[in-house]
Amino acid sequence: MKLSTYNFLTSMAIKGVKVGFPLKLTINKKEVVESEFNPTFVERMLPKLDWSAVYGAAQVAELTDDIPAVQPENIGENELLMQKLHHLLFEIDVLEGQLECPETGRVFPITDGIPNMLLNEDEV
Amino acid sequence: MHVEETQQKVNKAKKADKKQRRCLAIIKNDCEVSPSDEPTTYLAILNVGLSNGLTEECLLMEAAATGGKVIQVVMLPGKSYCFLICASLEDSQHIYEGMHNISTIGQQGAVAYLSYVKQLPANAGKSEWNKPLPNGLHVIADFVSEEEESTLLRAIGGDGRTSEVTGTLKHRNVKHFGFEFLYGSNNVDPSKPLEQSIPSACDILWPRLDNFASTWDWSSPDQLTVNEYEPGHGIPPHVDTHSAFLDPILSLSLQSDVVMDFRRGDDQVQVRLPRRSLLIMSGEARYDWTHGIRPKHIDVVPSASGGLTTQARGKRTSLTFRRLRNGPCDCSYPALCDTQQTKVPQELTASLVAQAVTLEQQNVHEVYDKIADHFSETRHTPWPQVAEFLDSFEPQSVVLDIGCGNGKYLGCNPLLLAVGCDRAQGLLAVGRRKRQNVFRCDCLNVPVRSSSIDGCISIAVIHHLATKERRLSALQEMARVLRPGGRALVYVWAKDQRKNDKKSTYLRQNKAVNKERTTEQQQRQRQHQELEQQLPNNNPLPIHTNRTEFQQQDVLVPWKTKDEQKTTYLRYYHVFEEQELENLVSQLQEVQLIKSYYDQGNHCAIFEKISKNSL
Numbered sequence: 016m017k018l019s020t021y022n023f024l025t026s027m028a029i030k031g032v033k034v035g036f037p038l039k040l041t042i043n044k045k046e047v048v049e050s051e052f053n054p055t056f057v058e059r060m061l062p063k064l065d066w067s068a069v070y071g072a073a074q075v076a077e078l079t080d081d082i083p084a085v086q087p088e089n090i091g092e093n094e095l096l097m098q099k100l101h102h103l104l105f106e107i108d109v110l111e112g113q114l115e116c117p118e119t120g121r122v123f124p125i126t127d128g129i130p131n132m133l134l135n136e137d138e139v
Numbered sequence: 140m141h142v143e144e145t146q147q148k149v150n151k152a153k154k155a156d157k158k159q160r161r162c163l164a165i166i167k168n169d170c171e172v173s174p175s176d177e178p179t180t181y182l183a184i185l186n187v188g189l190s191n192g193l194t195e196e197c198l199l200m201e202a203a204a205t206g207g208k209v210i211q212v213v214m215l216p217g218k219s220y221c222f223l224i225c226a227s228l229e230d231s232q233h234i235y236e237g238m239h240n241i242s243t244i245g246q247q248g249a250v251a252y253l254s255y256v257k258q259l260p261a262n263a264g265k266s267e268w269n270k271p272l273p274n275g276l277h278v279i280a281d282f283v284s285e286e287e288e289s290t291l292l293r294a295i296g297g298d299g300r301t302s303e304v305t306g307t308l309k310h311r312n313v314k315h316f317g318f319e320f321l322y323g324s325n326n327v328d329p330s331k332p333l334e335q336s337i338p339s340a341c342d343i344l345w346p347r348l349d350n351f352a353s354t355w356d357w358s359s360p361d362q363l364t365v366n367e368y369e370p371g372h373g374i375p376p377h378v379d380t381h382s383a384f385l386d387p388i389l390s391l392s393l394q395s396d397v398v399m400d401f402r403r404g405d406d407q408v409q410v411r412l413p414r415r416s417l418l419i420m421s422g423e424a425r426y427d428w429t430h431g432i433r434p435k436h437i438d439v440v441p442s443a444s445g446g447l448t449t450q451a452r453g454k455r456t457s458l459t460f461r462r463l464r465n466g467p468c469d470c471s472y473p474a475l476c477d478t479q480q481t482k483v484p485q486e487l488t489a490s491l492v493a494q495a496v497t498l499e500q501q502n503v504h505e506v507y508d509k510i511a512d513h514f515s516e517t518r519h520t521p522w523p524q525v526a527e528f529l530d531s532f533e534p535q536s537v538v539l540d541i542g543c544g545n546g547k548y549l550g551c552n553p554l555l556l557a558v559g560c561d562r563a564q565g566l567l568a569v570g571r572r573k574r575q576n577v578f579r580c581d582c583l584n585v586p587v588r589s590s591s592i593d594g595c596i597s598i599a600v601i602h603h604l605a606t607k608e609r610r611l612s613a614l615q616e617m618a619r620v621l622r623p624g625g626r627a628l629v630y631v632w633a634k635d636q637r638k639n640d641k642k643s644t645y646l647r648q649n650k651a652v653n654k655e656r657t658t659e660q661q662q663r664q665r666q667h668q669e670l671e672q673q674l675p676n677n678n679p680l681p682i683h684t685n686r687t688e689f690q691q692q693d694v695l696v697p698w699k700t701k702d703e704q705k706t707t708y709l710r711y712y713h714v715f716e717e718q719e720l721e722n723l724v725s726q727l728q729e730v731q732l733i734k735s736y737y738d739q740g741n742h743c744a745i746f747e748k749i750s751k752n753s754l
Contacts, residue, residue: 020558020576023537023591028584036588048574059535060556063591123586128571130578132586133562136496139584 016130018072019104022064024130026116026123029138035116037068038123040075044111052101058091060104069103076107155240159252162186166220170260178255180231182223184238185252187245190219192437195448198223201244201251205237206230213259214447216439222259231255268441270408273401275387275422277351278410282417287343288393292456294340295365311372316363318463326383327362329465337363341460344391344417351419356385360460368397370452373434376402376658378426378475381468384461387421391460395453398438403428404664411440414455426472429660474664480681480690491693495605502695502711503603504562510698510708511565515545524738525598526551528628528745536593539620541582541613542600546570549577555594560585582613587620590748595620595627599741602631602713605693610713611723618730623750626733629724630741634689634714643740649686659687666697682709689714715742 026035066086073082081099090096114123114130123132162185166172172183187193195212198221202209208226215221225231239253272278283291296314313320316337318327337360345352345359352358362384366374379388392412401408401424412418420430435452442448468478491498507514525548532538534554543549543559544566550557550573558576561567570577580586582600601613617627636643649659663684683694695709720742724732727746735744 016578017576019556020578023539023558023587024578025586025588027589028586035586056535060537063537063593065588127568129564129567131564132560132578132580134580134584 016109016125016128017105018069018076018107018109019060019064020130021072021109021114022068022104024114024132026114026119026121026132028134029116029119029121032116032118035118037065037071037117039115039117040072040109040112041115042075042109042112044109045076046108046110047102047106048108050101050105052098054091054094054097054101057097057101057104061086061090061100064104069100073103076103078103151240155250155252159185159254162220162252163254166256166260169218170215172222172260173257175255175257178228178232178235179257180225180228181256181259182225182231182234183254183256184221184223185254186219186249187251188218188221189214189439189447189449190217191246192449192451193221193244194450195442197244201238201242202234205233207233207237209234212442212448214439214442214449215260216447222256224259268409268447272410273403273408273424273428275420276401276410276424276428277419277421278412279417279419280413281415282347282391283344283393283415285415288415290340291338291391291458292393294338295363295456295458311369311374312367314365314367316365317360318362320362320364320383325377325380327463329463337361337460341458344460348389351421355387355421357462360389360462362461362463364459364461366457366459368395368432368452368455368457370436370454371434373432376400376429376431376661378429378660379420379461381426381470381476382464382466382478385464386425386470387419388425389460390418390420391458392416392418393456393458395455396438396440396450397432397452397455398440399430399432401428401430402661404661411438423472426470427475429475429658429664475660477690480663491605495609498605498711499603502709506698506708506710507563508565510700511563511569513701514698515566515569518545518547521547521551522598522630522738524736524743525596525628525630528596528626529555529557529594531626532594537591538594538596539585539587539592541585541595541597541617543567543570543575543577546573546575546577548596548598549573549575583609583616585616585620589619590622590625592620593622593625595625596629597627598630599632601629602715603711605711605713607723611726614723615727618727618746618748621748623729623748626745626747629720629744629746630738631715631720631743632712633737633740633742634692634716636688636740638737645740646686646688659684662687680711683712692716717742720744 021040024038026032026038029035070082070084073079078099082103087093108128109125110128112125114125115121123130163174166183184198195214198212199209202223207230209223210226211224213222213224223234225234235253235255238251240250242251243249244251316333316335318329318332320327392414394414396411396413399410399412401410437449437451439447440450468476470476473479529538529548529552532555535556537556540548540557540559543561546559546569549559549570559570560578560580562579562581564579567577567579582597595617597617601610604610604613614629621627636646666684680693680695681691683689683696685697693713696712698708698710700706721732721735721744724730724744724746729749730746731749733745733747737743
């Protein structure tokens with residue numbers, strides 16, 4: 016699971032959960048898959064992402080020195096930050112770990128790079 | 140001149156030798172019959188037989204002209220050779236010398252080649268004609284006299300009255316009386332009787348049926364279809380639609396004999412319908428056997444001596460008399476019964492609601508998990524119109540494929556951030572191996588933030604949901620994750636696999652039907668027999684026969700594995716009627732339909748989430 020995908024995931028489908036976002040991420044095993052840096056791609060992607068989850072992911076991935084807690088203005092002009100975001104969002108691939116619902120503590124395992132978000136019939 | 144003539148003779152003899160050797164190789168290969176250098180009482184006629192129109196009569200006349208005496212003619216169906224059993228060696232020699240490379244009994248006057256042979260084929264004499272007729276089938280010879288034949292032909296408009304409803308099908312001319320038989324639906328419309336009812340000249344026929352009619356559902360017909368068959372015309376194997384007509388069906392053959400094929404599964408019986416005979420199809424023969432006429436110029440029929448011979452067809456007119464049923468069929472032959480195949484009983488709808496989750500679990504999720512790898516192999520080419528939809532997004536758009544399977548659409552447009560989800564772990568693993576972004580969930584609870592996605596696709600997914608409510612909530616879930624202005628594309632399998640009379644790829648890939656080796660009905664019948672042994676009887680849903688038209692909306696579709704076990708898994712499908720998808724979309728909140736279309740056997744819809752500003 017790339018951390019860009021993580022940015023969209025929620026546990027709101029669980030009965031009683033209001034927001035279910037951001038999910039609490041644990042990384043047990045990750046891989047870095049290099050990909051071509053395209054500043055436009057990152058810049059255009061940013062408005063679609065939730066910065067708090069971007070920052071949260073950076074914390075778990077131990078990249079807090081690189082990513083500020085608050086999204087800076089005119090971010091597109093900061094090529095270095097864009098490169099770091101590219102690395103965080105599109106190069107780190109979580110192979111093993113888990114996602115946890117912030118409201119109920121329900122755990123969604125990540126196995127072989129695939130988060131299992133499937134809920135049981137009685138949870139929804 | 141003299142030299143040339145001699146040369147020609149030598150050439151002719153050489154040609155005959157060559158031809159003879161080639162034909163002998165064929166019969167050796169076909170039926171283990173070897174040539175004999177010494178004369179025997181068995182003669183092979185090497186290049187003329189039933190397959191190229193030789194008649195027993197013609198052969199016997201030629202043989203008689205040589206002075207040789209024949210005991211029996213042995214003709215084999217579908218073969219371009221035949222055999223004679225001669226009375227003595229002397230007779231045999233007379234015939235050989237009188238006919239070999241001399242008799243012009245072949246097609247278009249081609250000369251016949253003969254050879255002595257050591258024995259006759261082992262299967263000679265066994266024939267399709269010794270089989271018993273299907274139950275309920277009767278052929279009454281000389282049902283009308285020649286005079287009555289003329290009267291009937293005049294009465295049905297042979298003299299040129301053409302005011303009746305007529306139409307030209309591919310293989311024959313038809314005319315209807317009483318009610319029009321509609322070939323699109325293979326049914327009649329009981330509310331629309333034709334002005335022209337069955338001609339009164341036909342009334343002479345019914346009293347002759349008193350012996351039979353006591354057990355029938357009717358005493359006189361109200362619908363007549365007249366078919367005119369020129370030599371070479373035929374009619375594909377079919378069963379008369381059960382719900383359209385009562386039992387029995389009567390058919391009067393006029394002007395020429397013909398051979399009709401009756402089939403049930405792998406059983407096949409050939410029935411000769413002589414000129415002026417009446418065919419009665421009742422019970423099993425009417426409901427459970429298909430009947431058809433091969434498009435040929437020549438029929439192979441039993442000969443007077445008990446062998447086979449050929450018979451050229453003439454123009455034939457058949458009068459098929461039927462009685463409308465005006466209601467569902469209640470026969471006890473479900474395999475070809477449209478009523479029983481298409482009926483959605485109240486209990487079924489109720490049980491789908493009650494058992495939707497279990498049904499989807501057993502007949503969708505578990506099956507996809509089991510067939511994942513094989514299924515994935517068959518799903519690699521993106522459908523062009525789906526790829527086109529994906530290309531219509533701005534670069535850097537976020538697109539979610541709900542029910543992404545092996546992820547074949549996730550790499551379609553590399554300028555997008557494409558994420559896929561599916562219920563089937565096995566299929567997700569295939570996508571993941573290609574480094575695609577995938578996660579596992581079901582389409583009713585998509586774990587994605589609301590209003591966060593630019594585009595959504597759902598290709599061949601929601602037809603696996605067992606109730607309308609569930610199909611609707613899957614669509615609502617797509618609408619929820621779309622941002623205002625975001626667009627979604629949905630594909631579902633269509634019940635109707637033809638558009639404008641054109642078959643979908645799904646139907647077109649029915650190779651056996653394409654080559655006219657079989658029909659959909661026969662395939663259904665065969666599968667019925669096959670699966671009956673494999674599956675428990677308490678299956679709540681009808682089982683669809685692949686590459687045939689759907690008989691009803693909620694069906695189980697077989698998937699046969701490629702391994703040696705050839706296990707059959709059944710996937711549940713709800714195939715969509717026309718407008719059904721559009722109707723669902725119209726019930727969604729904050730959504731408008733942009734476009735709907737039919738693409739290769741699928742109903743498709745594109746909808747857009749309405750921007751808050753425009754609400």
